[in-house]
Amino acid sequence: MKVLKNEEMRKLDEIAINTYKIPGIILMENAGISVVEEIEKSLASKENKKIAVISGLGNNGGDGFVITRHLMNKGIQVITYIVGDTSMIKGDAKINFDILEKMKAFIVKLESSEDIIQFQEDLQQYSILVDALLGTGLQRTVEGIMREVILKMNASKKEIIAVDIPSGINGNDGKVQGVAVEAKKTITFQLPKIGNILFPGSYYGGALLVKNIGIPKEAVSLIQSKIHLITEEVAASVLSKRYGDTHKGSYGRAFIIAGSVGMSGAAILASKTALRCGAGLLRTAVPESLIPILENQLIEGITVPVKEMLDKGIINYLKEENVVAIGPGCGRSQEFEEILHTVITSARLPLVIDADGLNLLANNIHLLKDLKAPCIITPHPGEMSRLTGLSIQEVNDHRLEVAKNFSEKWGVITLLKGARTVITDPQGQIFINRTGNPGMATAGSGDVLTGMITGLLSQGVEPLQAAIVSAYLHGKAGDRAAEELGEYSMLAGDIIDQVPFVIQEIIRA
Numbered sequence: 001m002k003v004l005k006n007e008e009m010r011k012l013d014e015i016a017i018n019t020y021k022i023p024g025i026i027l028m029e030n031a032g033i034s035v036v037e038e039i040e041k042s043l044a045s046k047e048n049k050k051i052a053v054i055s056g057l058g059n060n061g062g063d064g065f066v067i068t069r070h071l072m073n074k075g076i077q078v079i080t081y082i083v084g085d086t087s088m089i090k091g092d093a094k095i096n097f098d099i100l101e102k103m104k105a106f107i108v109k110l111e112s113s114e115d116i117i118q119f120q121e122d123l124q125q126y127s128i129l130v131d132a133l134l135g136t137g138l139q140r141t142v143e144g145i146m147r148e149v150i151l152k153m154n155a156s157k158k159e160i161i162a163v164d165i166p167s168g169i170n171g172n173d174g175k176v177q178g179v180a181v182e183a184k185k186t187i188t189f190q191l192p193k194i195g196n197i198l199f200p201g202s203y204y205g206g207a208l209l210v211k212n213i214g215i216p217k218e219a220v221s222l223i224q225s226k227i228h229l230i231t232e233e234v235a236a237s238v239l240s241k242r243y244g245d246t247h248k249g250s251y252g253r254a255f256i257i258a259g260s261v262g263m264s265g266a267a268i269l270a271s272k273t274a275l276r277c278g279a280g281l282l283r284t285a286v287p288e289s290l291i292p293i294l295e296n297q298l299i300e301g302i303t304v305p306v307k308e309m310l311d312k313g314i315i316n317y318l319k320e321e322n323v324v325a326i327g328p329g330c331g332r333s334q335e336f337e338e339i340l341h342t343v344i345t346s347a348r349l350p351l352v353i354d355a356d357g358l359n360l361l362a363n364n365i366h367l368l369k370d371l372k373a374p375c376i377i378t379p380h381p382g383e384m385s386r387l388t389g390l391s392i393q394e395v396n397d398h399r400l401e402v403a404k405n406f407s408e409k410w411g412v413i414t415l416l417k418g419a420r421t422v423i424t425d426p427q428g429q430i431f432i433n434r435t436g437n438p439g440m441a442t443a444g445s446g447d448v449l450t451g452m453i454t455g456l457l458s459q460g461v462e463p464l465q466a467a468i469v470s471a472y473l474h475g476k477a478g479d480r481a482a483e484e485l486g487e488y489s490m491l492a493g494d495i496i497d498q499v500p501f502v503i504q505e506i507i508r509a
């Protein structure tokens with residue numbers, strides 16, 4: 001599913017109206033009706049059936065006027081509050097505003113601080129507040145009366161349903177422009193905006209519902225958005241189909257270089273997950289001293305002493321493999337740095353670099369110029385900061401751009417962990433993952449993700465798909481673990497335990 005910027009949404013509107021000759025007022029009508037359906041669902045469980053629709057002066061407000069009309073026609077008690085000078089209302093919004101006046105709708109204008117004091121008192125009588133103040137037309141920091149109204153709405157603790165996007169959230173990046181409505185759910189139209197998906201916009205929006213308002217599918221295909229939401233369908237399309245061309249003897253072989261003294265857990269978690277995700281044959285190279293621990297914990301895998309691998313030549317070891325992953329728990333020794341150098345510059349098979357592999361890569365970033373095969377890196381913001389020289393704050397403030405720029409510059413697939421995990425490729429495509437929860441910020445969770453990517457790559461899944469599906473799978477498994485154990489108590493191993501059930505769920509869906 002494409003995720004749009006504000007201007008792309010406006011362009012889609014234009015195409016619908018100017019190319020397909022769908023009058024904008026039809027789109028507004030459909031938008032309003034789709035919200036009314038959700039209001040009725042929320043209202044069903046409530047004693048108090050009174051609704052307040054709080055509208056701005058633009059088309060978001062226009063949606064609000066449509067909503068009021070339909071609620072009135074259903075006999076639902078509704079009051080419309082309008083913020084600003086109603087003489088400024090124009091176009092489709094004006095048509096719908098005039099209809100409300102003809103219907104003698106109960107309209108209250110909010111223009112002064114006295115109005116706001118009364119508004120605050122009024123709010124207590126309603127069951128649901130509909131936020132139709134600002135949508136994709138938000139231009140600047142919210143101030144003045146608009147700010148006061150939003151603060152009073154939030155303070156009322158009433159259930160808020162946001163139209164298109166919570167007012168005050170920037171549709172292009174999900175940031176709060178001064179103040180924003182805290183909604184229980186948001187109904188957005190035709191396609192989600194970036195502000196609906198990224199934090200904090202996603203937090204302010206509550207549950208997100210994407211409603212079709214009648215824009216032709218062909219029009220959507222004309223919008224060249226490079227940003228996509230990872231959906232279950234994408235995961236199912238990869239997990240259910242047979243992987244790759246299983247040429248003789250090499251089907252599903254994975255090689256993981258991981259672990260260091262005191263860090264055997266990372267090697268075990270990554271290896272276990274790779275097997276859980278379908279790797280047929282797995283070998284894990286670890287320091288000799290860890291072999292007994294791995295052998296004890298990982299009966300299905302094969303362990304290789306790092307020293308033996310070095311003596312025989314890493315590349316010789318990799319000849320039969322489908323994928324090599326390097327980094328979980330490896331530490332930053334000179335020996336490991338040399339291994340990383342050899343793997344990056346000589347390996348001719350898909351490569352996953354994680355954790356300390358990324359920290360060492362940060363000091364040898366030029367090595368990426370010598371890559372001989374697709375490479376997936378899986379940094380958290382701290383590792384991305386070291387790789388780019390940007391501060392963690394800068395990375396998190398511009399997650400999509402930072403990941404996209406790195407992928408385009410170095411020709412790698414970047415999976416930038418965090419909320420939300422973002423996957424970018426060297427062609428500038430951006431995929432946003434919405435599964436997962438804060439309980440997954442636990443030691444070893446990243447090792448599990450690396451194992452997932454490795455497991456899928458070992459079966460011939462195309463690298464970008466492997467990164468996308470792994471991010472989705474990782475979050476889904478984490479969500480199941482959180483349901484069962486709570487976000488406080490879950491461990492990385494609990495995520496692995498959920499993998500089989502999540503894969504089955506996806507394949508059967």
Ligand SMILES: NC(=O)C1=CN([C@@H]2O[C@H](COP(=O)(O)OP(=O)(O)OC[C@H]3O[C@@H](n4cnc5c(N)ncnc54)[C@H](OP(=O)(O)O)[C@@H]3O)[C@@H](O)[C@H]2O)[C@H](O)CC1
Binds near residue numbers: 027058061063134136
């Ligand atoms: N295909 C679709 O997605 C459809 C979307 N619809 C709805 O239309 C809005 C977008 O409508 P638009 O008129 O472009 O913009 P808004 O209504 O979001 O806001 C513009 C008005 O808000 C004022 N504004 C802007 N920023 C601020 C601010 N920070 N504080 C106060 N007021 C602000 C702006 O005034 P200006 O002074 O900037 O001129 C406008 O008055 C979309 O979100 C959907 O809800 C269609 O209804 C159906 C199709």
Ligand SMILES: [K+]
Binds near residue numbers: 131132135162164167
């Ligand atoms: K809104």
